[in-house]
Every structure is written in C-alpha cells, then in structure tokens.
Amino acid sequence: MRAIIFANGQMKNLSPTVIPIQAEDLIIAADGGLRFCMMHDIVPHLIVGDLDSVDHTQLKYIKQQGCEIIQYPVDKDATDLELSITAALNRGAQEILILSALGGRWDMTFSNILLMASDLVDGVHVRLLDGTQEIFCIKGAAKVMLIDRDGANLSLLPLSPSVNGITLKGMKYPLKNESLCLGTSRGLSNIVLNSRAAILVDQGMLLAVLG
Template sequence: MDFHDARTCVIFGAGDYYDETPAIPDDAFVVAADGGLDHARAFGIDADFVVGDFDSITGDRPTQNDRTIALPSEKDDPDLLSALKIGWLRGARTFHIYGALGGRIDHTISNIQLMALLADRGATGYLHGDGSIVTAICDGALDFPADDAVAGRMVSVFSHSDISTGVSETGLKYELHHADMSSTRVNGLSNEFLAGRPSRITVEHGTLIVTFPIEAPLPHVARWHGFSGDLGALDTDVSSALVEPSGR
C-alpha cells in the first residue's frame, strides 16, 4: 500500500548551508528556527513562522506576534523539533531542512534522530547539507528514479532501530537482499547509485537512516501500512527536569 505525503514544510536552521541555495516549492510552509532567520533573510525569504529561544540569531530579534513564538532557553525540545511541530500542525508531512548538518556534532545527531521520529509517524524529512541529504524510512521503501549518477558518490544505510529486518538494496552497485541490520553493526556503508538504473532501499520492519548525494533525484516514499501518532504539542515551558545543583 502506498501513502502519499501532504503539504511540504521548508525549515531554515541556524547551521551551515555549504553554499547551497534552498529550493522553496510554491505552496510550501516556511519556518525559520532561531538563527535560521538570519539565513532566510539573507536569501530574501519571508518565513511564514519563526520559532526559537533566539540564542543563535545575529540579526534583529523578531517582533513577538502571531507568526513568532519565543521559547525559553532551558527547554526540553530543540528548536528544530519545535519547528517540525509547527509545520506538522499546518498539515505538512514532508519536511526539507537546511542548516541542520555540520557544525556542532550534538546538534547533527539530534537532527538525524528527528528524521527517525518523522519516519516513525509516517512522515518524511530531508536534512540538506555538504553535498548530501539525510533521511529516514520506517516499514517502507525509498524508490530512486534512474539518473546520471556520478561514480564514487556514496549511498549509505544505517539501522536506527535496535534491529531492522528485511533490509534490501536493489539497483545499487552492491545489492543486499532481505538482510537484518542492527544499530551497533555497520554493514550498509558506502554503496553507490549506478548511472541509468533505478534503485530501491526497503525495510520490512524497523527504521533506517539513509544518506545519498544531493544531486540525486528525491525518492518516492512507499509505506507498508498506515501510521498513527503525531509530534506532540508545542512545548513553550521551561523544562521540568531541571534541578538545583547540589552545594548551593
């Protein structure tokens, strides 16, 4: 069974853009996350919504209004998750995120985990950066159309789940058929597209993180079943997990 995604959301993050110019579909909902507002302004993009604690913004702080939500710095949700929640509430199920790879490694890991969260809810996220795209697929497939693939540009597959079963990679330089992958064994690194051949990455059960060259055509996403759940309510409170340090 094939489930098509709804409206697209484009999110501007605060990280490196690697000289890439974001592509904004005509009907996209645009969210600037914190310092991502600086980048949106630099590209001449008027964001539909701005959210963050604004600790990384260098330009003028946005005026508080019905298109801006200022968050506390001591919060549970990272700014990107807040931006994803806003896009989700506007009906988006496909997300293109710029400025979310590179820079701080903890932010990069967090952002990749959020792609897995989207996949687990039946949505699709694409992190753009440094000539590559990072996405995730849960219980489904990524079908890449044939194109003029450049030799040596890598496609890699990792299991985000403890165990991902029924993993196949077909139409790539190295084929894999109905394998199991784990989150602690790296056995999907450094594959390649083949020029003029369509390819498919599938997982019967589990969540995969997939990286591929930015010049490749975006895959068609197929899912084996419907998904439930959402990203949760927008959290604008100071974290309840905070405790006073001992010795004060």
C-alpha cells in the first residue's frame, strides 16, 4: 500500500497532476499540510500533528467528511511529519511519497530530508517530491534503476562516513566501483543520459537528488 503525506512546507511547485492519486492510496496531512489538500479539494484519510498550523474551519470540514484526526500535544518528541510517517507504517504502507516538505526553516527542511535515512523507514520505499525534484535515500547494498529519466540532473551526497562500491551506468560522468566520502562535492550535478540508467552501491548511505 502507498501512502502520500502532505507536509507543511512550500507548495508552489506542486499540483495534483505531479502525483496522480490512486483510489487505494492512503492520504495523510501532516498538520499544516492540510492547506495543500484543501487548495486542491483533496480530503485526507488522516491528519496527524499538534494541529497548531491548521485552520479550524477546514478541520471541522474534513472531520465531517470522515477524516480521522490524531492529535498530539504541542510539546512532543517528534515532528508532525515523523509522526505521520509512523502512522503510515502502522497502517501497512510499503511506499511513502512525501510532498511539500521543503522550504521555510532550514532545520525543519534538513530534518524532513534526514527522516528518509532513519531506521524508522528501513525496508520502505520513501521519496520526497517538491514538483521539480525527487529526493530518496540509498542504503547499503542496493541497485536503483532510473527509468525514462534521461536528461535529468542527478546529485549524490554521502550520508555515511564513506560510501563504497558506487557504480553509475548511463550517466554523463560514470563511476565504476568507486567511493565517495562524507562532505565531498564530487557526486553533484551528474546528468542521466540513458532511459535505463542505474545506481549501484555496495556499502554506505547515499542521498540522491534527481530533477
């Protein structure tokens, strides 16, 4: 099952056409992410958070439409997005798309991105989209195919001290069994040249930014 989570970030590049919502998708608004849902007549199945960023008229409306509300105290140990991810996992999500999670406060933006690297989502396919770029995390031994993404810009940023056995196929700047260390800029601004390009990693953790 796929969950789509609307966070409380910037939404200027997003529209429902970016991610076609399917009938079987679980739609979650992470607190103020409800604004995006209401702008496009999307009624979420679930809203999660302390509700400090929610318009109470909108909250009343979605409650009348059958939306489940999970409210937390303002003083809590996790962000609304992390709590929303947990709710999605508890409901059996195997794929999670996170929308409108960038922009605004830098600390919140970094936290939203790093959630994809946490143990919380091990074994779950998580992507963050803002309408122009897609961000995902590659953990451990893995192969990621980039289908029909030729022409896209690809940047790879190590999140572990070193990432080993990196092979890039179908790229302007290919790599073969090489390593990237935390803090290096070598993995920035590659270009996908092939409709079946691939990223292979033997060990470590990489953040991929595709756009």
